[in-house]
Structure formats: C-alpha cells, structure tokens
Amino acid sequence: MDLKDLPKAYDAAAVEAGIFKQWESSGAFDPDGLEKLDPRYKEADPYCIVLPPPNRTGTLHLGHAKMLAVEDLLIRFYRMLGRKTYWVPGTDHAALATQVKVEQLLIKEGHKDPRKELGREKFLEKVKEFAQQSRDTIVSQCKAMGSSMDWKREKYTLDEERNRAVNEVFKMMFEDGLIERGYRVVNWDPVFQTTLSDDEVEHKETQAELVTFKYDKDFPIEISTTRPETKFGDTAVAVHPDDERYKKFIGQTFKANFCGKEISVKVVADPVVDPAFGTGALGVTPAHSMIDAELAERHQLPMVQVIGTDGKMMAEAGAGFSGLTIKEARQKIVETLEVNGCLIKKETVPQSLLIAQRGESPVEQLPLRQWFVRVNKPFKLRQDTLGRWQKGDEATLKDLMSFAVESKQIRILPESFEKIYFHWVNNLRDWCISRQIWFGHQIPVWYNGEKIEVGNESPGEGWERDPDTLDTWFSSGLWTFSTLGWPDKKAWGNNRGYHPTNVLETGYDILFFWVARMILMSTYVLGEIPFRDVYLHGLVRDEKGRKMSKSLGNVLDPLELIPKYGTDAVRLSLVMGTAPGMDQKLSEEKIKDFRNFTNKLWNISRYIMMTTAGVTKEQADEQWTKGPITLSDKWILSRLHEVQTNVTQLITEYQFSQAGELLRDFTWGDFADWYLEISKIEKNKDAILWHVLSRLLPMWHPFMPFVTEHIWSLIGDPRQLVVSPWPSSAHIRDEESEKEFAVIRNLITDIRRLRAEQGIEPASFVKINLIVDKDTARLIKENDSVVKQLARIETIDLVDSIPEGWPTAVSGKIVIGLNVASGLDIGKEKAKIEKEISGLKPYVESTTAKLSDKEFISKAPEKVVQGMQEKLDEAKMKIEALEKRLISLK
RNA sequence: GGACGUUUAGCUCAGUUGGUUAGAGCGUUCGAUUCACAUUCGAAAGGUCGCAGGUUCGAAUCCUGCAACGUCCACCA
Numbered sequence: 022m023d024l025k026d027l028p029k030a031y032d033a034a035a036v037e038a039g040i041f042k043q044w045e046s047s048g049a050f051d052p053d054g055l056e057k058l059d060p061r062y063k064e065a066d067p068y069c070i071v072l073p074p075p076n077r078t079g080t081l082h083l084g085h086a087k088m089l090a091v092e093d094l095l096i097r098f099y100r101m102l103g104r105k106t107y108w109v110p111g112t113d114h115a116a117l118a119t120q121v122k123v124e125q126l127l128i129k130e131g132h133k134d135p136r137k138e139l140g141r142e143k144f145l146e147k148v149k150e151f152a153q154q155s156r157d158t159i160v161s162q163c164k165a166m167g168s169s170m171d172w173k174r175e176k177y178t179l180d181e182e183r184n185r186a187v188n189e190v191f192k193m194m195f196e197d198g199l200i201e202r203g204y205r206v207v208n209w210d211p212v213f214q215t216t217l218s219d220d221e222v223e224h225k226e227t228q229a230e231l232v233t234f235k236y237d238k239d240f241p242i243e244i245s246t247t248r249p250e251t252k253f254g255d256t257a258v259a260v261h262p263d264d265e266r267y268k269k270f271i272g273q274t275f276k277a278n279f280c281g282k283e284i285s286v287k288v289v290a291d292p293v294v295d296p297a298f299g300t301g302a303l304g305v306t307p308a309h310s311m312i313d314a315e316l317a318e319r320h321q322l323p324m325v326q327v328i329g330t331d332g333k334m335m336a337e338a339g340a341g342f343s344g345l346t347i348k349e350a351r352q353k354i355v356e357t358l359e360v361n362g363c364l365i366k367k368e369t370v371p372q373s374l375l376i377a378q379r380g381e382s383p384v385e386q387l388p389l390r391q392w393f394v395r396v397n398k399p400f401k402l403r404q405d406t407l408g409r410w411q412k413g414d415e416a417t418l419k420d421l422m423s424f425a426v427e428s429k430q431i432r433i434l435p436e437s438f439e440k441i442y443f444h445w446v447n448n449l450r451d452w453c454i455s456r457q458i459w460f461g462h463q464i465p466v467w468y469n470g471e472k473i474e475v476g477n478e479s480p481g482e483g484w485e486r487d488p489d490t491l492d493t494w495f496s497s498g499l500w501t502f503s504t505l506g507w508p509d510k511k512a513w514g515n516n517r518g519y520h521p522t523n524v525l526e527t528g529y530d531i532l533f534f535w536v537a538r539m540i541l542m543s544t545y546v547l548g549e550i551p552f553r554d555v556y557l558h559g560l561v562r563d564e565k566g567r568k569m570s571k572s573l574g575n576v577l578d579p580l581e582l583i584p585k586y587g588t589d590a591v592r593l594s595l596v597m598g599t600a601p602g603m604d605q606k607l608s609e610e611k612i613k614d615f616r617n618f619t620n621k622l623w624n625i626s627r628y629i630m631m632t633t634a635g636v637t638k639e640q641a642d643e644q645w646t647k648g649p650i651t652l653s654d655k656w657i658l659s660r661l662h663e664v665q666t667n668v669t670q671l672i673t674e675y676q677f678s679q680a681g682e683l684l685r686d687f688t689w690g691d692f693a694d695w696y697l698e699i700s701k702i703e704k705n706k707d708a709i710l711w712h713v714l715s716r717l718l719p720m721w722h723p724f725m726p727f728v729t730e731h732i733w734s735l736i737g738d739p740r741q742l743v744v745s746p747w748p749s750s751a752h753i754r755d756e757e758s759e760k761e762f763a764v765i766r767n768l769i770t771d772i773r774r775l776r777a778e779q780g781i782e783p784a785s786f787v788k789i790n791l792i793v794d795k796d797t798a799r800l801i802k803e804n805d806s807v808v809k810q811l812a813r814i815e816t817i818d819l820v821d822s823i824p825e826g827w828p829t830a831v832s833g834k835i836v837i838g839l840n841v842a843s844g845l846d847i848g849k850e851k852a853k854i855e856k857e858i859s860g861l862k863p864y865v866e867s868t869t870a871k872l873s874d875k876e877f878i879s880k881a882p883e884k885v886v887q888g889m890q891e892k893l894d895e896a897k898m899k900i901e902a903l904e905k906r907l908i909s910l911k
Numbered sequence: 912g913g914a915c916g917u918u919u920a921g922c923u924c925a926g927u928u929g930g931u932u933a934g935a936g937c938g939u940u941c942g943a944u945u946c947a948c949a950u951u952c953g954a955a956a957g958g959u960c961g962c963a964g965g966u967u968c969g970a971a972u973c974c975u976g977c978a979a980c981g982u983c984c985a986c987c988a
Binding site for chain 1: 913914915916917922923924925926927928929930934935936937938941942943946947948950951952953954955967968969981982983984985986987988
C-alpha cells in the first residue's frame with residue numbers, strides 16, 4: 022500500500038474483523054500454538070486465567086465487557102512478556118436463572134404452565150436450545166471485544182467433562198460426610214417451586230402489620246407477630262432469661278386453642294430475645310423461620326409445618342384455614358382473634374421481606390428434606406493441604422476457606438474486600454445444594470427404599486435417581502480445575518502447571534457466590550488454592566450512577582458501541598479513569614474521547630510512516646546506535662525509559678488506569694505535541710521517531726490491541742504484535758537532560774502565554790529580551806531554532822540586567838523574563854521593570870528546575886532534615902528486609 | 912443494628928508508603944487553521960481536597976468525632 026493512501030482517520034470497523042481472524046488462525050491464543058510462533062515460549066513459565074464463565078441467559082453487557090478488557094489486557098501483557106499464557110474460555114449454564122428465563126419466554130409464547138405441559142424432557146430441550154443460542158452470541162461478543170482466548174478449548178459448566186468432575190466431587194464429599202441429607206428449614210420459592218440458598222435471597226423494605234395478641238383468652242403471655250398465619254405452628258414462647266415479667270412461666274407448658282386449633286406451647290428462656298421489642302415475648306415457629314429453628318434446636322422443641330410448598334395453608338392449620346392462601350389466612354386469623362377478644366393491638370411497622378433474587382415473589386421458610394454441604398463439620402483431609410495440614414488431619418471446610426486467605430496464599434485486591442470475605446466465611450451456614458429444577462447437574466444419588474447409592478450410573482433394578490439438580494455454584498466452584506481436565510488423570514496431568522491459576526478477575530458482586538466457593542472446592546479437592554490473586558473490579562453504571570437495567574432503558578450495549586467507536590475505544594473507556602473495586606460511571610461521551618485518542622495514535626504513526634518513508638525499522642535501529650544528538654533526543658529517550666519502567670510495574674500491580682494515563686501523557690503530551698513538532702525543526706530524527714514508535718505500539722497493545730496491531734502490520738514487521746516481545750528499556754534515566762529540556766519547554770510555554778496576554782498577532786515573529794543566567798543562556802543558544810520556531814521569535818537578546826534606555830529602543834512587541842535561578846532579587850528586579858516599562862508586567866520565570874532532594878535538604882531547617890533522614894533509614898531497612906526475603910526464597 | 916466504602920475543579924475521576932507549587936479528561940473562555948490529525952493545535956480561568964478537632968517541622972494522605980450519600984451482611988419476632 023502506498024503510504025500516501027493511508028486514510029486520514031483510523032477506520033476501526035474496516036480492519037478489526039480481519040485482524041482478529043489472523044490472530045486466531047495463527048495460533049497466538051493457543052498456549053501450545055505459541056511455541057510454533059516463537060521458540061521462546063517453549064520453556065516459558067505458564068500464566069493462566071480462567072474466564073468467569075458468562076451465564077447463558079442472554080447477551081453480554083458492559084460489565085462483561087469490562088471483565089474481558091481487563092483480563093485480555095493481563096493476558097496480552099504477560100504473553101508479550103514471554104509467559105505461556107492460557108486464558109480458559111467457557112460459559113455457565115446458570116441453572117435456575119436460565120430455566121426461569123426460558124419459562125418466562127414460553128409463557129409469553131402462550132404456554133400457561135410450560136413445565137407441566139411439556140414435561141421434563143421436552144422442556145429441557147427448549148432450555149438447551151436457548152442456552153445454545155445464548156452461547157453463540159456470547160462467543161461472538163467475546164471475539165468482537167478482541168479477547169485473546171482460544172475457543173477451540175471452550176468449556177461449559179454443564180458438559181460431559183464438567184459433569185464427571187461434579188459427580189466425583191459429590192462422591193468425595195458424601196464419603197467424607199460433608200454432604201448430608203437433612204430435614205431442615207430452607208428458603209422456598211413458591212413461584213419457581215424450588216429451594217434457594219441463603220445467598221439467593223434478598224431483603225426488601227416493606228411495611229407490615231404487627232399484630233399483638235394472645236393465643237387464646239386464658240393464655241398468660243401476649244406476643245407480637247407480622248406473620249399470624251404461621252402461629253398454628255408455634256410450639257414455644259421465648260423470653261429473655263432476666264425478664265422479670267415472665268420469669269415465673271419459664272419451663273411451663275401451656276395448652277391453648279389458637280383460632281380453633283389445639284397447640285401446645287412451652288415457655289423457654291433464651292438470651293436472643295430482645296425484652297424491649299413488642300411484648301418482650303416471642304412466639305417460636307420452628308418450621309417457618311430459620312432463627313426459630315435454631316432456637317428450637319437449642320431447646321429441643323418440636324417442629325410443626327403449617328404452610329405447604331404451594332404457598333397455601335396445610336391441614337395442620339385446622340379445618341377453617343386449610344387450603345387458604347397466606348394472605349387469606351392472615352386476614353381471617355386477625356378477624357377471628359378480634360372476635361374472640363384476643364387481639365390487643367395492630368400497628369404498622371417497617372419490615373424487610375424475604376424475596377427471591379431473581380424475582381419479586383416472597384420466599385417462604387419451611388422444612389424440607391434436602392442435600393446440604395456441611396461447612397462446620399470436621400473431616401479427615403485427603404491430602405496435605407495449604408502447607409498447614411497433613412493428610413489425615415481434621416479440619417472443617419470453613420477452616421480451609423479462612424486459612425487460604427488469612428495466610429496470604431490468596432491475595433484479595435483491593436484489600437478491603439478481605440474483611441468482607443472473612444465476615445462472610447465466619448457466618449456461613451450449611452449450604453443447601455439441591456434444587457427442584459430440571460436444568461442442571463442431576464444429583465448423582467440413587468434410592469432403593471432406605472438404601473442410598475452415590476454415582477452417575479444406576480446401581481441396578483429397582484433404584485431410582487434423585488430428581489433434583491445441584492445448585493449452579495456447585496459446578497462453578499470447580500471451575501479452575503475442572504476446566505483444566507480434573508479428574509481425568511491424563512488431561513489434568515498435562516495442565517497441572519496452570520493450577521493454581523494466576524489471577525481471578527471478576528466483579529465484586531460475586532465474591533461470595535463464586536470466589537468463596539472456588540476457594541472451598543479447590544482447597545478441599547486438591548489441597549491447594551485455586552488462584553493467587555483475586556482482582557475485583559467495580560460495577561459499570563450509567564452516567565447518573567444507576568445500575569444499567571432494561572427497565573430503566575439506560576443500557577449501553579457493547580455490540581452497538583463497538584461499530585460506532587471501535588473496540589479499542591470501548592476497551593479504553595472501561596479501563597481508564599477507574600480504580601480497583603470502585604464502581605464506574607460510563608457515558609458515550611467518554612468512549613468518544615478515547616476514540617479520538619485511537620485516532621491520534623493512528624495519525625502519529627501515519628505521520629512517521631509518511632515523513633520517514635523508505636527508512637526500514639532495521640535501518641532506523643542501525644542509525645539509532647549512533648546515539649542521540651540534541652537535547653530533545655536525550656529528553657525523549659529518557660522519558661521513554663521512565664515510561665517503560667513504570668508502565669511495566671504498574672500493570673504487574675494491577676494499576677491499569679495509571680499505566681494507561683502515563684502512556685497517554687507520554688504519547689500525546691510528550692511525543693506528539695513536543696518531540697514530533699521539534700522533529701519538524703531539527704532534522705535527522707527518523708531513527709528516534711521509529712525507535713519510540715516501535716516501543717509505544719507494544720506498550721499500547723494490551724490496552725488497544727486492534728489499532729496497534731494494524732499499525733504494526735503497516736510498518737512492515739513480519740511478526741504479529743500480539744506475540745512480539747514486551748519492550749525492555751535500552752536507556753537509562755537522564756535527569757540532567759530532562760531538567761534542561763523542562764527549562765526550554767517552560768520558556769516556550771511562557772512566551773506563548775505572554776504573547777497571548779499582550780495581544781500579539783499569533784502569526785507574527787517578534788523580538789524579545791530575556792534576563793537569564795549563564796546556564797539558561799547556554800541552553801537557549803543550543804536550542805535556538807527550536808525556541809524561535811515554537812515560540813515564534815525573530816531574535817532573542819539575552820541580557821543579565823535591564824539595558825539602559827530599554828524598551829524604548831525596541832518598539833512594539835516585547836517579552837521580558839526573570840529567572841529565579843539566576844540569583845537576582847526578584848522583588849527588586851520586578852519593581853524596577855514595572856517602573857521603567859509602564860504597562861508591561863514582567864513574569865516571574867517558572868523555568869527554574871525544581872529543587873532536587875539534595876538541594877531541598879540543604880536548604881531545609883534541621884528538623885526537616887532529621888525527619889527525612891529517619892524516613893531514609895526506614896526505607897533502607899525495608900529494602901534490607903526485602904533482600905533477605907529474596908535470598909531466603911532463592 | 913453491624914461492617915465497609917465514598918466525599919478532591921462545573922462534570923467524571925486519579926492521587927502507591929505523610930514531603931517542594933494537589934493532577935488528568937471532558938466542559939467553559941480566548942485564540943489558531945491548506946503544511947500527520949477539527950476525531951486537531953496553543954493559551955487561560957476554575958480547588959480553604961465534606962465538616963470539626965488531634966498527631967507532626969510538614970496532612971488530601973495518619974488518628975478521633977460528626978454529616979451526607981452508597982454498598983454489603985444480619986435482623987426486626
């Protein structure tokens with residue numbers, strides 16, 4: 022292509038698809054394919070990230086886009102650094118969420134009760150069909166984002182191999198007594214007809230009617246409740262042990278007739294009861310409240326269920342109420358109490374109602390026979406674990422989860438989330454893993470009368486499989502190692518080096534659901550952590566800070582933004598201007614700004630290609646060895662060195678936004694606005710222009726892969742940028758040149774400002790007088806043409822004091838400078854000038870280089886010196902300690 | 912009720928262990944324009960870093976208290 026034909030603006034839409042195809046077919050995304058592209062990957066250390074598998078419930082949103090942008094940045098960075106990178110792609114069947122979604126769709130299509138009408142098999146087919154479509158969309162979206170993962174290695178939480186892992190782990194846990202069947206109070210969703218784990222229910226603020234009453238006229242204690250309909254199931258009244266009002270009743274059992282039903286109520290004392298709330302006495306309903314169930318366990322109270330799974334009153338509620346809905350029963354009870362004279366008062370109180378996470382329907386708590394993972398039960402470890410326990414030692418799952426993070430084997434970033442994690446782990450209750458839905462891993466348990474067998478295959482005639490499926494997080498918990506082949510010995514053996522994975526990058530909103538469960542599963546099954554770092558990114562919100570949701574209509578769709586602004590711009594807008602773990606507001610405006618930047622980079626490159634046409638990169642590198650000539654050369658190379666060092670460090674520390682800002686400031690501020698402009702004045706800069714550009718492009722690649730790869734191909738490097746080495750610095754920092762260049766740069770800026778202030782014609786060249794010291798004078802002379810061209814100056818007179826008769830000698834346009842570093846008395850000189858030249862304000866030179874630390878100390882009072890000395894000593898000790906640790910690690 | 916987070920320019924946000932004159936982008940104002948890029952260039956204005964105390968030679972940064980907003984957890988019988 023003729024370089025003159027390069028389009029003026031970068032056209033992302035025209036090149037992205039082709040570039041992606043080329044990457045993919047070259048094998049750059051395949052950890053084994055890398056070796057063919059470059060032998061340096063043969064003996065390379067692995068670097069592995071498993072993709073948090075997107076739910077097959079629809080399409081990807083900007084939160085996913087952010088996840089992909091950050092993970093791809095890491096993967097591309099480490100790939101260029103020479104690590105054998107493996108980004109494991111896959112999707113999640115998201116059991117309940119997907120089934121609910123499909124059910125809603127089917128209802129829209131006219132089905133009244135899709136599950137009943139279609140039956141298990143046909144219904145599941147519908148779900149699978151939907152999940153497949155969703156998967157296809159997700160894959161194409163990931164590709165559009167430029168994500169460098171190898172879809173030939175795609176995994177699915179519900180495929181054959183993952184099913185093997187699930188069954189294997191279930192069996193292990195069953196044998197270790199960690200998975201048990203139990204009749205316990207669980208969260209029940211009457212609409213979706215399934216149990217829910219504690220993490221799948223939410224609280225919603227509502228108003229409720231608090232009713233104060235007595236069970237019957239003769240009952241000695243008044244109680245309050247917002248759930249009168251559950252009171253048929255009361256088996257106790259709990260009071261605080263020190264409550265004088267009720268002390269005399271403690272231990273007694275009363276018979277009562279509650280709205281026609283005989284109940285037996287024991288008065289128990291328990292410190293959880295708040296004597297100040299209501300009447301200070303609490304009606305205990307063990308079957309319909311987890312708190313009451315725990316209370317009942319302590320006091321060995323019987324459990325009476327009165328609400329069924331259909332959300333209606335059961336026979337236990339008595340003849341007049343059986344079959345009524347909760348609402349109907351509640352009203353009727355209050356009426357009955359009133360008629361019987363047992364109602365004391367009614368008041369409205371705020372209440373948080375338990376609702377399902379994926380719906381608006383209230384969740385009931387009722388006792389059911391379900392499968393649970395016991396998190397507090399000690400078991401014998403199957404292998405040495407986390408370097409703390411040996412095979413055969415006893416521990417609980419909770420112990421493992423705590424220790425993995427406590428011991429810093431897993432680092433959670435930002436650190437503040439560690440506290441939240443510990444709090445969650447400490448308060449964790451047994452995990453109900455069985456769901457009464459069809460879409461998911463069916464529980465590998467077979468029943469034959471009282472006999473139970475665990476396995477995927479039927480043990481024989483007369484055995485029936487548990488119809489329930491597993492909580493989706495059970496299979497996602499295995500994700501880090503089930504995707505690497507476990508439990509298949511050969512596949513797992515081949516991938517062993519990738520586990521523990523290096524980083525788990527995800528939104529903080531699934532810290533508990535997923536991250537914690539992966540830690541549980543990995544430490545239990547393998548005795549090792551699933552990942553070293555957990556990097557939590559914030560949520561993407563709209564420009565007003567609201568969550569993006571379809572009902573609000575504020576959803577920005579990545580697939581609409583990409584054709585409009587280019588993938589690189591979308592990615593930058595998700596990575597820049599954000600801090601780890603902090604929510605981010607995103608507007609289209611911001612994406613547009615980054616589109617402008619991709620275009621800037623394009624035009625910088627285009628300019629270099631056009632003006633230095635004919636120079637190959639090799640020639641440039643050869644020329645380069647002759648070394649820099651001018652101050653601006655020394656300066657840009659020193660700056661490049663700084664940027665290279667800092668960007669590399671910042672990315673390894675997950676400070677992507679800062680790394681990007683540094684790069685942008687250098688690219689736009691230093692390189693384009695100054696060095697490129699100077700190159701038009703001082704010639705013979707081709708070599709250095711190429712040199713800087715050929716290092717800028719690789720550094721930008723992880724942030725904006727498409728435009729950089731495109732330019733890279735145009736500048737004639739036969740190797741793809743995606744597998745090119747991360748640039749290492751060939752220079753050292755040259756502080757002296759940086760300081761000197763700053764003097765020139767500030768001088769030019771100051772002159773520009775003064776010109777504007779004095780209303781000087783922008784195009785005109787002027788004569789100026791400068792009062793400067795010797796060093797500055799030398800610098801100005803050495804960079805004469807640069808200063809003159811960029812500041813539009815015809816002649817500069819350098820003087821060390823104000824000449825006699827001046828400025829009348831020079832008519833018209835005058836600029837005056839005072840240099841602090843010259844040692845002149847600023848105040849005196851300023852006054853002098855103001856007196857002599859009326860109407861012109863002298864400016865105080867700002868070109869004086871900032872004091873170095875040494876100079877600062879020498880000028881500072883003694884105490885400051887002391888303080889800084891102490892700090893220096895501290896730093897030295899830290900360095901020593903680090904060195905010691907390094908040696909011991911070696 | 913418990914915990915955590917946020918509060919910095921008109922807006923969106925950076926600010927790593929306390930350190931020289933607190934930064935960026937957008938927006939605003941003024942100016943430029945065939946010469947890589949109007950998706951551009953130059954310049955300016957704009958901040959008592961939420962409030963009140965404290966520690967320190969020195970605080971946006973550390974400590975205490977308060978306020979507003981937000982998030983999570985628990986619970987309201």
